[in-house]
Amino acid sequence: MTAAEAFDATDDLSDAVSPFRYADGRLHADEVPLARIADAVGTPVYVYSASGMRANYRALATALDGLDVTICYAVKANSNLAVIRALAAAGAGADVVSGGEIRRALQAGVPPDRTVFSSVGKTEEELRLAVQAGLCQINVESAAELEMLSTVAVSMGVQARVAIRVNPDVDAGTHDKITTGIRGNKFGIEIEAAPAVYRRAAALPGIAPVGVAVHIGSQLMDLLPFRVAYTMVADLVRHLRSEGLQIDRIDLGGGIGIPYHRDESPADLARYAAIVRETVGDLGCRLFVEPGRLLTGPAGVLLSRVLFVKHGDGRDFVILDAAMNDLLRPAMYDAWHTILPVTEPSAGAALRPFDVVGPVCETADTFAKERLMTAPGDGDLLAFGNAGAYGAVMSSTYNTRPLVPEVLVDGSEFAVVRKRPTFEEMVALEAIPPWLAAAD
Ligand code: LLP
Numbered sequence: 001m002t003a004a005e006a007f008d009a010t011d012d013l014s015d016a017v018s019p020f021r022y023a024d025g026r027l028h029a030d031e032v033p034l035a036r037i038a039d040a041v042g043t044p045v046y047v048y049s050a051s052g053m054r055a056n057y058r059a060l061a062t063a064l065d066g067l068d069v070t071i072c073y074a075v076k077a078n079s080n081l082a083v084i085r086a087l088a089a090a091g092a093g094a095d096v097v098s099g100g101e102i103r104r105a106l107q108a109g110v111p112p113d114r115t116v117f118s119s120v121g122k123t124e125e126e127l128r129l130a131v132q133a134g135l136c137q138i139n140v141e142s143a144a145e146l147e148m149l150s151t152v153a154v155s156m157g158v159q160a161r162v163a164i165r166v167n168p169d170v171d172a173g174t175h176d177k178i179t180t181g182i183r184g185n186k187f188g189i190e191i192e193a194a195p196a197v198y199r200r201a202a203a204l205p206g207i208a209p210v211g212v213a214v215h216i217g218s219q220l221m222d223l224l225p226f227r228v229a230y231t232m233v234a235d236l237v238r239h240l241r242s243e244g245l246q247i248d249r250i251d252l253g254g255g256i257g258i259p260y261h262r263d264e265s266p267a268d269l270a271r272y273a274a275i276v277r278e279t280v281g282d283l284g285c286r287l288f289v290e291p292g293r294l295l296t297g298p299a300g301v302l303l304s305r306v307l308f309v310k311h312g313d314g315r316d317f318v319i320l321d322a323a324m325n326d327l328l329r330p331a332m333y334d335a336w337h338t339i340l341p342v343t344e345p346s347a348g349a350a351l352r353p354f355d356v357v358g359p360v361c362e363t364a365d366t367f368a369k370e371r372l373m374t375a376p377g378d379g380d381l382l383a384f385g386n387a388g389a390y391g392a393v394m395s396s397t398y399n400t401r402p403l404v405p406e407v408l409v410d411g412s413e414f415a416v417v418r419k420r421p422t423f424e425e426m427v428a429l430e431a432i433p434p435w436l437a438a439a440d
Pocket of ligand 1: 077253255290293329390
């Protein structure tokens with residue numbers, strides 16, 4: 001493989017709509033050279049393209065056109081206020097999973113009547129916040145949660161609109177750690193047990209059971225499991241209606257995968273939409289989908305600088321200033337992320353295998369093993385592709401490394417949308433108790 005093949009950004013970073021492209025030998029986000037952002041903000045830094053996110057949203061919206069569907073962006077994928085705002089401005093609602101995410105979505109301007117609240121373990125306080133905010137729907141995942149929500153809603157004098165999340169026992173065929181719809185997962189209520197739970201819901205004060213919800217997993221590259229699960233949900237809706245329940249909503253969850261590796265191809269959204277139409281399209285229900293990764297994943301990169309190239313025993317290491325605390329996916333899921341040189345290599349440049357690692361003191365801090373790349377030099381900039389989803393949100397301050405900052409690009413403009421904390425800010429919530437402070 002030549003460098004030209006390995007580093008064709010439009011190919012590696014998903015497809016032709018990637019906002020990351022080489023121009024004049026430099027990798028750009030929209031019209032902004034990534035090197036300019038690195039100079040202005042420092043590295044490591046996440047860089048997102050608002051236009052890329054909007055394009056991803058529009059692609060899904062166009063595919064689903066004609067259906068009564070609300071696209072609720074799964075905020076957990078990237079919950080930066082500016083990102084939520086950009087998607088809300090494009091028309092997205094929100095799927096939130098905590099009190100914090102409810103507040104983020106509201107603050108970013110997502111209308112409550114386009115916001116659904118999922119989560120397998122909601123606290124009473126979070127349920128109260130959701131009801132108070134007038135969220136459009138609460139996706140309940142257990143009989144006990146239903147009872148708690150009933151008490152909350154009655155105490156607030158309202159009827160809470162509820163969808164019950166069912167577990168259809170369909171294998172999404174994804175990484176074990178992100179499959180959610182098979183028996184034995186903690187999520188939802190077994191689909192066979194659902195009718196009894198709906199009967200209980202209908203009898204409870206303060207509860208309006210209006211919908212069925214399902215989410216079978218994340219990063220699905222094969223659409224067939226969606227068809228199987230949605231067909232089961234449609235059958236359940238018909239059954240519940242035959243029992244006299246007024247079910248008029250279906251939440252189809254998220255999970256559409258993106259190509260991380262050049263051998264993978266993007267999900268066929270027209271086919272996904274056809275599956276939706278064919279399975280649940282004739283039920284007259286208001287539909288919801290909850291994509292996260294699809295909207296923000298391909299629209300972000302993690303930009304990092306090479307600290308040193310170290311020649312080890314039979315291996316060469318590229319040591320970066322980014323680490324597993326900044327981008328956890330490789331350590332956690334053995335995930336592959338494309339690594340692109342910010343300065344475009346010459347077409348004939350030779351490729352060599354490198355282990356790409358961070359400075360954190362554990363072997364898990366490895367981004368890629370024996371990755372074929374053009375030999376980088378100390379100080380070079382590299383960009384991890386498809387890092388706009390489940391990147392910054394999963395970052396931590398492990399090794400007392402500051403949370404990685406985030407930059408949003410839109411056309412020729414860019415802005416820091418989360419700044420890098422100072423050391424003082426990092427320790428501001430900590431305290432040395434008086435009996436220790438007095439020791440000297
Ligand atoms: N709805 C529910 C109920 C979910 O649990 C999730 C993701 C989504 C929607 C959005 O799924 P998406 O469209 O993004 O696949 N940290 C992992 C992914 C965890 C996904 C958790 N739930 C990763 O980095 O791959």
